[in-house]
Amino acid sequence: MGDRSTTMRHKAYQLRQTLITLVLNIRDALVSGGPLVIIAVALIVAAYWWLKPNPPSEVTLATGPAQSAYAGFGDQYRSALGSNKIKVNLEASEGSFNNLQLLREGKADLAFVQGGTASLTDEDLESLTSLGALFLEPVWLFYRTDAAQRLNKRPQLTSMTQLAGWRVNVGTAGSGVPTLFNQLLEANHLSPKQLTLSQLTETPATVDFLAGKLDAMVFVSAPESLMVQMLLQTPGVQLMDFPQNEAYGRKFKFLTPVTLPRGIVDLAANVPPRNVHLLASTTSLLARDDTHPAIKQLFAQASQNIHSNAGWFNRARDFPNTKSSELPVAQEGVRAINEPSPWQQRYLPFWLANLVERMWLVLGVLLAFMLPLSRIVPPLYQFRVRSRVFKWYGRLRAVEHEMEQPDSDRAGIRAELEELSRKVEKITVPLSYADELYALRSHIHWVLQKLNMQTQAAPAQASQGPASAAETPNAPAA
Structure with a gap:
C-alpha cells in the first residue's frame, strides 16, 4: 500500500509539474512571438481594408423593355449570381442608349449596350469597361406586303431608298435605334424628313403596324425576342433583305453582315422561305470601371453559360468573345472567356476562392517580410x-x-x-x-x-x- 501511495503521489506531482510547465511555455511563446503575430494581423487587416476583397451583396444591371431579350437575359444573370449570394437588381430601360446613360450617371453597375448605340467619349473609355461581346442583334426591318405594293408597286423592298414616303416606327430614343436608322438613311442619301417617322415602344408600335397604321417598323433585338419570332410567322408581313449587307459592314465598323438561314424559324413550314441578308450589331456587357472585380468576374463567368450556345447567327462557343467589343475588355472578362477557371474556384466556395485570389499576393509579400523577423x-x-x-x-x-x-x-x-x-x-x-x-x-x-x-x-x-x-x-x- 505504501509503494502504491508513493507512486500515486509521484504521478500527481509529475502531472502538476507538466501542467505548470505547459502554461509557462505557452506564456513564454505568446510573449516571444506575440509582437510578430500582432504585426502580421495588423498588416493583413490593413491589406483587407485596402483591397476590399469581398464584393457588395447587391448590384444593379440595366436591361431593357419588359418582354425584351435583354429582360430575359437579365433574369438569367440574376439567377446565376443568386447562387453565389449576390442580389442582382434589374433596372428596366428603354434600351441600349438608355442603358449607356444609366452607366454614365452611376445608376447602374452593369448594362447591355449595342455597338453603334452612341459615340463613345474619352470619359467613357476611362470610366467604362467591357466584359466581352455577348451576342448579335440584327436590325429587323419588318414591312407590310400591301404597303409595298401600294407605295412601290411591288410586293418586296430591295433597297432602303424605296422607303421614301413610308410611315416607319424607329423605336424610342432610349433604344438607340433612331440614331442607328438615321445613319443608314444618310448612307442611302435619304433625309428623315422624307419619311413619316414615329418613336413608339415595341408593343404599341406592333399593334399599329398590324392594324395598318404603320407601313414598317424597325428595331434591333436578339432573335430570342418573342416579338421577332411572332412577326417572322405573321402572314402579310415580310422581313427586309439587305443584299448590300457586306458593304454596310465595311462602311460601319459596329455592324456585322449576317444571314438568316432558310427554314431556321420553322423547318416544316420553311420560314423564312429563303436566306435573308441582314445587318447585325454586337451587344456587349459593359461595366463601370469602379465595379468590384469579383462582380465583374462573376458576370463574365455567367456569360459563358448563358451565351455560349449555338444561335441563328452563330455557332456554339462563338460568344462570348473578346474580339467584337468597342471598349477594351477588362482583365476579368479576358480570364473568364479565354482561360480555364482558377483552381480555387473549382474546389472552394466563391467567397473563400475570391478571398484567396485577391489576397494571395499580399499574403506572399507578408510571408516574405515576416520570415526573417520570425527568426x-x-x-x-x-x-x-x-x-x-x-x-x-x-x-x-x-x-x-x-x-x-x-x-x-x-x-x-x-x-x-x-x-x-x-x-x-x-x-x-x-x-x-x-x-x-x-x-x-x-x-x-x-x-x-x-x-x-x-x-x-x-x-x-x-x-x-x-x-x-x-x-x-x-x-x-x-
Missing part, C-alpha cells in the same frame, strides 16, 4: 526560459561577495541563501533546460557549503592571534 522568436523564447534561472545568479553572486567581506553577517547570509534555495526550488522550466536549473541549485549548495567552512574556520583563526588574522585577509577581524 528572432526562438532566441527570444530561449532567453525568456533561461532568464528564469539566470536572474538568480546575480543575487547569488552578490551574496557570495558579501560573504567574503571581513565584517559579514554570516547568520544573515545563511538565511538569505536558504531563502534563495527555497525560491529556486519553485522554478519550473522545460526538461530541455533542466540542467541549468540543477546547476543553479548546485551552485547555491556549494556557496552554502563554503559559508559553513568559513564559519567553522573562524574560531581557529581567532585563537591564532592578530598575526594569523593579518595573514588571512578574507577572514573577519577578531
Whole structure:
C-alpha cells in the first residue's frame, strides 16, 4: 500500500509539474512571438481594408423593355449570381442608349449596350469597361406586303431608298435605334424628313403596324425576342433583305453582315422561305470601371453559360468573345472567356476562392517580410526560459561577495541563501533546460557549503592571534 501511495503521489506531482510547465511555455511563446503575430494581423487587416476583397451583396444591371431579350437575359444573370449570394437588381430601360446613360450617371453597375448605340467619349473609355461581346442583334426591318405594293408597286423592298414616303416606327430614343436608322438613311442619301417617322415602344408600335397604321417598323433585338419570332410567322408581313449587307459592314465598323438561314424559324413550314441578308450589331456587357472585380468576374463567368450556345447567327462557343467589343475588355472578362477557371474556384466556395485570389499576393509579400523577423522568436523564447534561472545568479553572486567581506553577517547570509534555495526550488522550466536549473541549485549548495567552512574556520583563526588574522585577509577581524 505504501509503494502504491508513493507512486500515486509521484504521478500527481509529475502531472502538476507538466501542467505548470505547459502554461509557462505557452506564456513564454505568446510573449516571444506575440509582437510578430500582432504585426502580421495588423498588416493583413490593413491589406483587407485596402483591397476590399469581398464584393457588395447587391448590384444593379440595366436591361431593357419588359418582354425584351435583354429582360430575359437579365433574369438569367440574376439567377446565376443568386447562387453565389449576390442580389442582382434589374433596372428596366428603354434600351441600349438608355442603358449607356444609366452607366454614365452611376445608376447602374452593369448594362447591355449595342455597338453603334452612341459615340463613345474619352470619359467613357476611362470610366467604362467591357466584359466581352455577348451576342448579335440584327436590325429587323419588318414591312407590310400591301404597303409595298401600294407605295412601290411591288410586293418586296430591295433597297432602303424605296422607303421614301413610308410611315416607319424607329423605336424610342432610349433604344438607340433612331440614331442607328438615321445613319443608314444618310448612307442611302435619304433625309428623315422624307419619311413619316414615329418613336413608339415595341408593343404599341406592333399593334399599329398590324392594324395598318404603320407601313414598317424597325428595331434591333436578339432573335430570342418573342416579338421577332411572332412577326417572322405573321402572314402579310415580310422581313427586309439587305443584299448590300457586306458593304454596310465595311462602311460601319459596329455592324456585322449576317444571314438568316432558310427554314431556321420553322423547318416544316420553311420560314423564312429563303436566306435573308441582314445587318447585325454586337451587344456587349459593359461595366463601370469602379465595379468590384469579383462582380465583374462573376458576370463574365455567367456569360459563358448563358451565351455560349449555338444561335441563328452563330455557332456554339462563338460568344462570348473578346474580339467584337468597342471598349477594351477588362482583365476579368479576358480570364473568364479565354482561360480555364482558377483552381480555387473549382474546389472552394466563391467567397473563400475570391478571398484567396485577391489576397494571395499580399499574403506572399507578408510571408516574405515576416520570415526573417520570425527568426528572432526562438532566441527570444530561449532567453525568456533561461532568464528564469539566470536572474538568480546575480543575487547569488552578490551574496557570495558579501560573504567574503571581513565584517559579514554570516547568520544573515545563511538565511538569505536558504531563502534563495527555497525560491529556486519553485522554478519550473522545460526538461530541455533542466540542467541549468540543477546547476543553479548546485551552485547555491556549494556557496552554502563554503559559508559553513568559513564559519567553522573562524574560531581557529581567532585563537591564532592578530598575526594569523593579518595573514588571512578574507577572514573577519577578531
